Amino acid sequence: MTLLWIAFAILLLPALWLLVSPLRQAREWHDAQQDFEANDTSAEQNVAIFRRRVESLEAALARGDIDQARFDEDRLELERSLLEDTANDQRRPLKSPSSGRLLVPLAMLVVVIAAVIGYQQEGAEGDLALYAVQQEVQSHPEGSLSMYIERLEEQAERQPDNPNVWSSLFPLYRDSGKVPEAVDALERLIELEGRIPPLLAQLAQIRFFMAGRELTAEVQTLVDETLEQDPRQPTVLGMLGIEAFERGAYEQAIGHWRRAVANVQDAETAESLREGIRVAQQRLGVEPETVATSAADGPGIQVRVTLDETLVGQVEDDATVFVTARDLEGELPPLAVVRAVVGELPMTVVLNDNVAMSPQATLSMVDQARLMVRVSPSGQAMPQPGDLFGQLDNVHVGESDAEPVEVVIDRVFE
Structure with a gap:
């Protein structure tokens, strides 16, 4: 975690530098603006232009090109324009180059706080902790499965709302024979992730085996809920095949297992299902399915x-x-x-x-x-x-x- 925060600090440095950069150039910009205003001759130029235009009007009046009324109207327009230009040239006094300096550190503090809070809300700090636990156990001289489970249980107490904690604990509990703990972890995972078919199927399967391979009312409810969402869910279909095989309904078992094989992704699971199909076919007295392994085929x-x-x-x-x-x-x-x-x-x-x-x-x-x-x-x-x-x-x-x-x-x- 220390390396992570160091990386964050390094990434924030350019942003903080951009915030500080205007302060470093404030004096230079202030002096340049002050010099520009001190040497600004736009007002004199506007007055000179006004005088030339008035002289032009007076000459036109003397030649008879315009009458007195037109002369008075045009002169009034020139005076109004001069007043507007002069008013626009008036500027507020320049502030000190050091004014507003306190806002910059405040803005820097806001940026840092926003970055930290944003990561804590949207980041994966918890998952990074899980990865650190895995690396710690793997590199430990006495690292073992029990140590890994113990470390994950500590993480479960620290971040109980992280689904990845429970998805890691569930198979470890299940494979190490801690069935009640596995059920608790799986149910907690379902609370966090929702009642999605893969998780419901796992829960149905583990409760099925806990009940001595009996399709209890609770298991049947889970099966119905799973198949309603995903009629091709292979875990449930495989379990139903086992239940049918146990009570001698071999054709029904073969049907369930065939559907499961068509949707399963794991090769070893598929082969196990195919083996079950072959055994069920033998029990029915029909020729079992075989998979050729001829060395001449491609x-x-x-x-x-x-x-x-x-x-x-x-x-x-x-x-x-x-x-x-x-x-x-x-x-x-x-x-x-x-x-x-x-x-x-x-x-x-x-x-x-x-x-x-x-x-x-x-x-x-x-x-x-x-x-x-x-x-x-x-x-x-x-x-x-x-x-x-x-x-x-x-x-x-x-x-x-x-x-x-x-x-x-x-x-x-x-």
Whole structure:
């Protein structure tokens, strides 16, 4: 924050300089005006012009060009004009060069106060504090998730009306198992942001799981309110699919999940929904949907995935493995996703357009990609503390049957 206020001070300096600048030139301008007025001969020039015009009228009268009445009328007009010009030449006395100096510091004070109050009202000082907290925890030798939550809770007390505080706390509470705190944070966020579909969907989902995957009256009310605003809300549709699957309504579950897949943005979530569809189809006794990973279908990347020896034994063989390709700039949705289990490691998979989430974001659209592999013991599409992961950047997209690149799962997500 200190650097921010220093930056503000530096930005205010030019404005304050412009306010002070007239004072520095006041004496020079005063002397110049005084000299101009002392040497001003406009009054003498006006009198000389008047006399020449009167002489011209007298000559015209003597020649008989005008009569006496016309002469008197024109002379009266000349005298009136001379009086007006003379009156305009009268000036008020010049004030001292130092007069009004007290107004300048007052104006400077008003500018500074207005800038500070304006930033406090319209600026993002609270969000800057949140960023500082994040940087502090990341650089702390003993930085941890619990420390991060503790620091954010302190910010929640200081700025309870900042929605970004609660939007940061909610997923941390949820992922660390503090469900009541997560609900409180989410409800506070809804109070601040309004009852918008994404937030209502999150609240419906978390209350659904708190109720043992039961569609209670409270959950149903939230579902109805969400779908009334957004009938394609993927979080609610995914939850309804789970509820239908639990009671054996597999066709209904497939319908909900298909609609959710069509609207979800996260590749891992989409793949999880597709896996649910395949399982439901198996329960119905129909041929499950499959996603081909043929190495002959266009450009792609062949990836060999291995688990670091130091992490062997930390996860069960049935833990989910997500292999994802993304664009380097992070501007597009995931370009390709393959899902497997730890028991299949080490394994080689092919990422190409056949495993893309949508035709609008495919691996063939880029020359290089970032490979990300994550092991999720919970099978959740969103990263959770304790997940294992590995990453490889700047991977060339070429022939799918080229030599595989290797990604080692060697880190733990905190």
